[in-house]
Structure formats: structure tokens, C-alpha cells
Amino acid sequence: MRIVGLTGGIASGKSTVSNLFKSHGFPVVDADVVAREVLRKGSGGWKKVVAAFGDEIVLEDGEVNRPRLGQIVFSDPDKRQFLNRLLAPYIARGILWEVLKLWVKGYKVIVLDVPLLFEAKMDKFTKPIIVVWVDPDTQIQRLLARDKSTEEDARNRVNAQMPLDLKRGKADIVIDNTGSFDDLSQHFQKVFLEVSKPLTWAEFWRSRQGVFTILASVTSGVVLFIKAFNNHTNTL
Numbered sequence: 238m239r240i241v242g243l244t245g246g247i248a249s250g251k252s253t254v255s256n257l258f259k260s261h262g263f264p265v266v267d268a269d270v271v272a273r274e275v276l277r278k279g280s281g282g283w284k285k286v287v288a289a290f291g292d293e294i295v296l297e298d299g300e301v302n303r304p305r306l307g308q309i310v311f312s313d314p315d316k317r318q319f320l321n322r323l324l325a326p327y328i329a330r331g332i333l334w335e336v337l338k339l340w341v342k343g344y345k346v347i348v349l350d351v352p353l354l355f356e357a358k359m360d361k362f363t364k365p366i367i368v369v370w371v372d373p374d375t376q377i378q379r380l381l382a383r384d385k386s387t388e389e390d391a392r393n394r395v396n397a398q399m400p401l402d403l404k405r406g407k408a409d410i411v412i413d414n415t416g417s418f419d420d421l422s423q424h425f426q427k428v429f430l431e432v433s434k435p436l437t438w439a440e441f442w443r444s445r446q447g448v449f450t451i452l453a454s455v456t457s458g459v460v461l462f463i464k465a466f467n468n469h470t471n472t473l
């Protein structure tokens with residue numbers, strides 16, 4: 238199995254590239270979707286965050302007021318790191334669970350779309366690592382156009398992440414998304430061919446996917462054994 242890491246900066250085009258992967262039949266685990274799930278009313282993440290940030294970030298229906306929490310954490314690095322620490326275990330578990338479900342379904346290539354792949358040190362488990370890059374002006378313009386936020390808000394969000402040029406330096410594959418959608422689509426075709434190739438043994442072990450695969454194999458082996466054993470004893 239190959240776990241491809243897809244990352245970049247906010248509004249650099251990760252979801253757009255994710256959609257291209259999906260339209261080519263590759264499943265994508267989206268960390269933003271997982272992060273939303275772990276903050277749903279009543280979940281473990283929700284309880285921790287509401288206890289820590291108080292009623293100020295809760296809507297009338299009990300859900301978290303995401304724009305309000307965003308304003309708080311993106312303008313205060315300490316509060317953001319605090320929120321990250323609260324949610325990180327839930328997000329990591331959610332991502333692992335989604336990967337396992339796809340692995341059990343027999344998918345050979347899974348794409349992990351994680352904005353904070355390097356920051357959360359999840360890059361160790363993915364190969365290759367694709368960074369979707371744009372120049373800073375284009376990034377801000379696209380962010381403003383998409384979120385209709387203020388320029389201050391947009392800059393706070395960009396500054397909350399590892400600089401995109403630093404991420405670019407850590408990539409196996411860089412997708413420069415400064416051009417048009419057509420340019421992106423053409424570049425993607427080349428990346429897709431590259432990613433579809435099986436991993437070499439050396440890449441497999443170096444990316445620690447070997448450890449993950451053995452763990453997943455042992456776990457599913459034990460589950461199958463227990464099921465078979467139960468069926469056997471039921472028929473006696």
C-alpha cells in the first residue's frame with residue numbers, strides 16, 4: 238500500500254488537487270473533514286474545547302462557532318497551540334481509522350490531504366510527499382476571494398502555518414499552482430503517473446509504511462481469527 242502525503246499552505250489548492258485524485262479513482266482522507274467531525278457537538282474533542290474556551294465559542298444549538306474560534310486562535314499563537322494540543326489525538330485517531338477502513342476495502346493507494354502534515358509530523362508516514370505551492374500574493378488573493386474574510390484575518394491564517402517555501406523544500410514532488418486550472422490539470426497528469434507506480438522496498442521501509450502495514454495486517458489477522466473461532470465454537 239502507498240500512502241501519499243498531500244499538503245501545502247492554506248488556499249494553495251490542496252482540495253483542488255484532492256478532487257483531481259478522486260476523479261482518477263484514488264480515495265482521499267481529508268484532515269479538515271476529520272477535524273470537523275471531532276469538533277461535532279457531544280464528541281470528545283467538543284467537550285475538551287468547550288471546557289477550555291467557554292460559552293463564547295458555542296452557538297445556540299450547541300455546535301462550536303467555528304468563525305469565532307478561528308478568530309481567537311488565528312490571532313493568538315498560544316491559544317492556537319493549545320487548541321492543536323487538545324484536538325491532535327482525536328484528529329490522529331480519526332485519520333488512522335479512515336486509512337484502515339480504506340486499506341481493508343483493498344485500496345492500494347490512499348491520499349492523505351493534511352494541511353499541517355509537517356507541523357504534526359505526519360510526513361514520516363507518507364511517501365511521496367506532494368506540496369501544492371503558490372506565490373504569497375496569489376495565496377492571499379485566493380484566500381480572500383474564497384473566504385470573503387478581511388485581509389488581516391487572511392494574513393493571520395497564512396502566518397499560522399509553516400512558511401510555504403519551507404514546505405516546498407521538504408517535498409518529494411512540488412505542484413506549482415500559480416497558473417490556471419488548466420495548467421494545474423496538465424501538471425497533475427504527470428504527478429498522477431508518478432504516484433501510480435508501486436513503491437520500491439527501500440521507499441516503503443524508509444517511509445515507515447512498513448510498520449503501519451504490519452500493524453494493520455496483524456490487527457486484521459487477529460480479528461479474522463477471533464471471528465472464525467467464534468463461528469467454529471457456535472457451530473459446536
Ligand SMILES: CC(C)(COP(=O)(O)OP(=O)(O)OC[C@H]1O[C@@H](n2cnc3c(N)ncnc32)[C@H](O)[C@@H]1O)[C@@H](O)C(=O)NCCC(=O)NCCS
Pocket residue numbers: 246247248268269272276303304306307310317320321324328351352353354394397398
Ligand atoms: C479553528 C477552526 C475551528 C476554524 O474553522 P474554519 O471552519 O474557519 O476553518 P477550517 O477548519 O475549514 O480550516 C481552513 C484551513 O485553515 C488551516 N488551519 C486549520 N487549523 C489550523 C491550525 N490549527 N493551524 C494552522 N492552520 C490551520 C488549514 O489550512 C485549513 O485547511 C478549525 O480550523 C479547527 O478546528 N482547527 C484546529 C484543528 C486542526 O488543526 N485542523 C487542521 C487539520 S490538520
Ligand SMILES: Nc1ncnc2c1ncn2[C@@H]1O[C@H](COP(=O)(O)OP(=O)(O)OP(=O)(O)O)[C@@H](O)[C@H]1O
Pocket residue numbers: 245246247248249250251252253254269352379380382383414415416417418419421
Ligand atoms: N489554478 C487555480 N486558478 C484559480 N483559482 C484556483 C486555482 N487552484 C485553486 N483555486 C481556487 O483557490 C481557492 C483555494 O483552493 P483550495 O480550496 O483547493 O485550497 P486548499 O489548499 O484546499 O485550502 P484550505 O487549506 O483552506 O483547505 C479555491 O477557491 C479554488 O477554487
